[in-house]
Structure formats: C-alpha cells, structure tokens
Amino acid sequence: MSTSSAGTYHHGDLRAALVAAARRALESGETFSLRAVARDVGVSPTAPYRHFADRDALESAVAAEGFRDLRALLLSDDELPATRAAFLEFAVVYVDFAVAHPSLFRVMFGRECDNDADERVRAAAAVHELLTRSTASLFPDRDAEMLGTGLWSATHGLAFLFLDGKLRAASAEDRARRVRATIAALI
Amino acid sequence: MSTSSAGTYHHGDLRAALVAAARRALESGETFSLRAVARDVGVSPTAPYRHFADRDALESAVAAEGFRDLRALLLSDDELPATRAAFLEFAVVYVDFAVAHPSLFRVMFGRECDNDADERVRAAAAVHELLTRSTASLFPDRDAEMLGTGLWSATHGLAFLFLDGKLRAASAEDRARRVRATIAALI
DNA sequence: CCGTGGTGTTTACACTGCTTACATCATAAG
DNA sequence: CTTATGATGTAAGCAGTGTAAACACCACGG
Helix, strand or coil, rough: CCCCCCCCCCCHHHHHHHHHHHHHHHHHCCCCCCCHHHHEEECCCCCHHCCCCCCHEEEHHHHHHHHHHHHHHCCCCCCCCCCCHHHHHHHHHHHHHHHCCCCHHHHHCCCCCCCCCCCHHHHHHHHHHHHHHHHHHCCCCCHHHHHHHHHHHHHHHHHHHHCCCCCCCCCCHHHHHHHHHHHHHCC | CCCCCCCCCCCCCHHHHHHHHHHHHHHCCCCCCCCHHHHCCCCCCHHHHHHCCCCHHHHHHHHHHHHHHHHHHHHHCCCCCCCHHHHHHHHHHHHHHHHHHHHHHHHCCCCCCCCCCCHHHHHHHHHHHHHHHHHHCCCCCCCCCHHHHHHHHHHHHHHHHHHCCCCCCCCHHHHHHHHHHHHHCCC
C-alpha cells in the first residue's frame, strides 16, 4: 500500500481509516455505528476496539479532526485578522463551516465533552485560543475580554441558529452578508 | 387515578407519563431509551408506539416541553424586558436554563430539527419570536434586526460555551455577572 | 347486549456496543 | 534461518435497543 503513515501490520493504518470512514458516514448520513464503520473499512466488528476504547473515543477523534480542520480554515487566508473587516470574514468562515458540515459541527459542539479525550480537548482549545487571541489583539480596550467572548459567542450562536434553521438565508452569499451585518452591528 | 388529563382507558395519560419519564431520565442521566422509559412507567416496551411514531418523536415532545418551560421562565418576571438591564437578565435566565438542564438543552438545540415535528417547531418558534420581539422593541434603530439576532446569537452561544466548559464560572452568581458583562459589552 | 376502535401486550427480528478468548503476523533476538 | 513476542485483527457471544406484526383488552356508542 501507499498509505502515508508508517504501514502497520495488517491494514496499513486502520486508525486513520476508521476516523475517515466515521467522518464520511457522519457527513452524508445521520448517525454512525462502530460496526458499520468497521464493515466499511473491511474489517471485523471488534477491530476498532484495538484503537479506540469506546464508541465515544472514535467520535472524539472525529471531532478533534473537525477542530483541526476548522482551525486550518480560519487560518487559511493569512495570519490573524488585523482589521474589523477581516474579523467579519472570520465569522463567515466559522458559520460556513458549520453549515457545510452540520453533523460534524454537532459532534464537535453539541455533545458533552469528556475531559479525558485529550486529543479532542487540545484541538478544541486550539480553536478557542485562536479566537480569543484574535479578538484580544483587535479590541485592546478595557473590556476587551468581554467583547472577545461576546463576539465569539455571537459567532458560535449564529452558526447554531443557521444550523437549526432558526435563521435562514437564500444562498451562501446571502448568509455571509447577514453574518457580516450581524457581527458588525455588535462592534 | 387523579391525573389531571381526561382519564384515558388503561393508564390514565400514558403520553404525558412517557414524556415526563423521558425528561426525568434525560435530566439525571445522559441518554434515554424507549424501553427504559416504558419500563419506568410500568408499561410494555412497545406501548409508546401508540403515542409516538418514533423514538425521535418522543424526543421532540420532550424538547417541545423544554421550549415551553424556557419561554415561561423568560416571561416569569413580568412582560418583555423594557430596559437594557432587564435584557441582561433575560440573557442570564437563558444561560442559567442551559446550565441547569444541560441534556435537555442539548436535545432542544443540539440535534437536527425534523420539520415535521409540529409541536416542537411551534414551541421553538414561540421562544424565537419572544426574543426577536423583545430585542426589536428595545433597539428600534435602523439595524435593529441585526442587533437583535446578534444579541440572541450571543446569548445562545454563551449558553453553549458554558455548557461545553469552554467558558467557566466559579458560581452561579459569577456566571451571571459574566453573562451580563459580555452582553453589555456588545450593546 | 354487542360490536368497534383506541389502547396496551406478546412475540420476533435485525442491529448495536462491548467482552472474552483466540488466531495471525511483522519484527527482533538467538 | 529460526523462533519467541507483542501488537494487531478475528470469532463467538451477551445484553440491550428500536421497530414491526399480530394479538388481547376494554370503555364506549349503538
């Protein structure tokens, strides 16, 4: 095989394959089952337990990947947003991610966070830190911290409200416009 | 029996009992199972299907009850918030509800919304309408709509961030203070 | 008094997460 | 080259779940 990871014994890189399959299932369907994922990868139903203690552990791994992807997306343009306009785009990217990957986003944020899932916690903290740092550098006023968490909360809330259909938009561009306007109204 | 509802045939009011049991399970545990709920009420495992097409249908009923409770809480003090300070308390109540009933809140907002669950959709819309109306009456400026959705989003996002442990508070009063400060920073 | 239809039961099936015991096989020591 | 070893995947099975039929009950209207 030509898997990038150091080829392990039997499968190549089962762990990564399982995460990928779980994520694929999540993105296209609704729920994902350990057995279906194993079947999808072509492996016995209990093989995943060599790599994940739990079904939740696999889910946490998927969530962690989601956090890393989101962070990469937020950082894709350039460095931290230096202007308020750039911060608006930040929010747009955040909401777009949620709408583009609804089930993944729900797994990332909509579940109880098990504090022992280290990988996940660290990946989530990385996103958290990114947002906090960018708002802090943008608004170095007295109540910068509160404004920062407020804008982050607003962005996060916007994502959920669009996901749940409480807010609606005709198109992606329309949605982006509304996100910008909403965040701008708060600044 | 002395159930308030018009006593139906065998059980009194199974539907309400099921919703109550499901909610009880949700509030104290994590997941709830149809069978466990049925067992809890003292009825056969398939009896719920006379009242709910699906497991999701029961969950939607629980969510709807949650929305009604949240709305009642928001309206408990008096009418709509007439001042900005009152609106801050609105946000505090919202976040408190989320933290006090984490699993219920997640069921209300953290799941895909099936648009055919009429009861749930209507109950959610009632809360939505309450928030929109209150912000609209408080901030009748040009971009009132955007400010309204922004504050609602921020409140909603705050609730989730506290739920997920991304934001932490030492006590309920500390949390309330931070919620007030955060929302105030946006106005 | 008896049918009828709403209500709950029985039985059964396919599926899930998970445990325990077992088979395989790449690697490293002899 | 052989062989012990430990990581990796398998086989078999248990308890619990959601769901679908077919069936039993029983308050109510005729």
